[in-house]
Amino acid sequence: MWFLWAYIQVKILAPLLAVIQILIVSTSSLFLNNEHYPNQAKVYDGESFDFIVIGGGSAGCVVANRLTEVGNWTVLLVEAGDDPPYVSEIPAISILLGASFPDWNHYTVKDGVTAGGHDTGTIHQTMGKMLGGSSNINYMFYVRGNKADYDEWAAMGNRGWDWDSVLPYFKKTQRLRSDLISRSQSFSLHGSEGYLGVTSVRDKQTKKYFDAFKEMGHDILDDINGFEQLGYSVPSYTLDKLRQSAGFAFITPIKDRPNLFILKNTLARKVIFDGKRAVAVEIQESKGVIKTLKATKEIILSAGAVNSPQLLMLSGIGPKDHLEEMGVNTLFNSPDVGTNLQDHIVVPVVLTGESSTTLPILDDLKLLNNLDRFPASTIMGHVALEKNQSFPDYQVTAFPLKRGTLLATLMCSxxxxxxxxxxxxxADSTKQDTLFALVTLLHPKSRGKIRLKSINPKDNPRVYADHLSNKGDVKKFAQCLLDYTSVVNAKSFMKVKSKIVDLKVKQCNRKPFASTKYWECYALNLLASQYHVSGTCAMGTDGVVDKRLRVRGVKGLRVVDASVMPKIVSGNTYAVVLMIAEKASDMIKSDNGVSA
Incomplete structure (x- = not known):
């Protein structure tokens, strides 16, 4: 009987809810005028601005905010999408509807080896196409990564990007609203006056799980962004009654600044150069009109780790052999443009819990009374396989779910x-309580690349993710899954006879269940993206950009987004991208004669 309910969830309810989601998002955009954002700018062909920022996502919104603090500078922000749907601001609803929000519709190139658990054999690389970008659709986790991440960046030739140097920018952007963290020893690491609201609350539903992880030797932390990262904690969220997307947090408060101009539904086609100096951007408006807009000081690419390298290559900066193959005149041979692609890959792990009497969907309906919160109790962990190691190998994002919930099915489908x-x-496993977790390999050695599909700026580039192409990553991921699932040996799990749910991965049915070989097969077939693509315009001594994020080989052009990370960090990337944009804004001010 329960299997029939599971079948109905996947075959009928999930597709039906997907249609309803699209209708809700569409109608909210059509009939609700979101007054939180500036009106569309009116520009003429050949018009000049001091700065042009390409991409109104997480980084671009911060840069536009900080540069317009200089009253006599004019700043144009070019965004390919529109204002975010009104419902994006409501935390619980935005999590459930996010998959139907405007998206760039990037897919990885099928490699024939991975992603067998996806019908297409490819992975949807979700990226928000709207003001605020993916910060409108992420899960709102505020994670800074580990001190060692930034010290390693500095050691790779990026002086000034060590932990002590970036911490002030994390603090600058943050407005902490958490009694839990305010009472902790790590409160000194946080800011309270920034644009980005951050909250953190512990709830009773997670206590028994924290007790189990503690029994297995893990530390329980008050603050996942504190002095220690290894351990389990309730997450910090980028929400303060409303979702703190970059658009809402950084653009809404300044929407009436007279020196801020925003073009929406406008595609940046390429950067135009006078010799080796970037001087203008060719844009295409929603009705197809192409214009050239000039920048007298700098152009900043904040289009993201897929679109920024695409724009560089369309503008003649990239691997010469590839540009010639595509018919693009090479302005500067920069072989590393589009390479070094990294991402956090996740797989689901479901552990069974107590047999409860909760009626199906009843717990989900309680969301209607708590729309200003994350829609499920959540546990976040960062774990090192070697116990003397100070940085984590894997991340756990776990949701204790009540019997019959639709949340697991919606996330899956x-x-x-x-x-x-x-x-x-x-869905069948939800006949009892479950602990649904996403387990993330934090530091993959595998590297992918971005390449042009054509010279038409409207054509999405090819995303060669090459996930787990390094065999060591497969083995490491399997070790992480073995380590995480050992929690079923904790007393509270054994008491309820907890089991690892067999998700029926057909490619792995001949492997001994939950063995090392099984988990290797499982990781290869069920991997999905955590949407943390980065590294494709990496900074470094010989990188695409230098330590001040200036594009090598040309002048007047920078990249400011996740693509400049030389190595991906130990956690979610939203907070990190905001930090990068804050630091870059100070660099831009300083290089243009304004003290930060």
């Missing part, structure tokens, strides 16, 4: 797009 067989097995 509508967010990560695993196939029906897997989603039915996942």
């Amino acid at each position: 509508n967010v990560f797009n695993w196939n029906d067989q897997i989603c039915i097995a996942m």
Whole structure:
């Protein structure tokens, strides 16, 4: 009987809810005028601005905010999407509807080896196409990474990007609203006056799980962004009654600044150079009109780790052999443009819990009374396989779910797009309480690349993710999964006879269940993106950009977004991108004669 309910969830309810989601998002955009954002700027062909920022996502919103603090500078922000849907600001609803928000619709190139748990054999690389970008659709986790991440950046030739140097920028952007952290020893690491609201609250539903992780030797932390990162904690969220997207947090408060101009529904086609100096941007408006807009000081690419390297290559900066193959005149041979692609890959792990009497969906309906919160209790962990190691190897984002919930099914079918067989097995497991977790390999050695599909700026580039192409990553991921699932040996889990749910991965059915070989197969087939693509315009001694994020080989052009990370950090990337943009804004001011 319960299997029938699971089948109905996946085959009928999930597709129906997906249609309803699209209708809600569409109608909210059509009939609700979101007054939180500036009106569309009116520009003429050949018009000049001091700065042009390409991409109104997480980084671009911060840069536009900080540069317009200089009253006599004019700043144009060019965004390919529109204002975010009104419902994006409501935390609980935005999590459930995010998969239907405007998206760039990037997919990885099929490699024939990975992603067998997805019907297409490819991975949807979700990226928000709207003001605020993916910060409108992320899960709102505020994670800075580990001190060692930034010290390693500095050691790679990027002086000034060590932990002590970046911490002030994390603090500058943050407005902490958490009694839990305010009472902790790590309060000194946080800011309270920034644009970005951050909250953190512990709830009773997670206590028994924290007790289990503690029994297995893990520290329980008050602050995942404190002096120590290794351990389990409740997350910090980028929400303060409303979702703190970059658009809402950094553009709404300054929407009436007279020196801020925003073009929406406008595609940046390429950067135009006078010799080796970037002087203008060719843009295409929604009705197809192409214009050239000039920048007298600098052009800043904040289009993201897929679109920024695409724009560089369309503008003649990239690997010469590839540009010639595509018919693009090479302005500067920069072989590393688009390479070094990194991402956090996740797989789901479901552990069974107590047999409760909760009626199906009843717990989900309680969301209607708590729309200003994350829609599920959450536990976040960062774990090192070597116990003398100070930085984590994997991250756990776990949701204790009540019997009959639809949340697991929706995440499976509508967010990560695993196939029906897997989603039915996942839905079937909800006949009792479950601990649904996403386990993330934090430091993959595998590297992918971005390459042009054509010279048409409207054509999405090719994303060669090459996830787990390094065999060491496969083995490491399997070790992480073995380590995490050992929690079923904790007393509270053994008491309820907790089991690892078999998600029926057909490619792995001949492997001994939950063995090392099984987890290796499982990781290869169920991997999905955590949407943390980075590294494709990496900074470094010989990188695409220098330590001040200036594009090598030309003048007047910088990249400011996740693509400049030389190595991906130990956690979610939203907070990190905001920090990069804050630091870059000070560099831009300083290099243009204004003290930060």
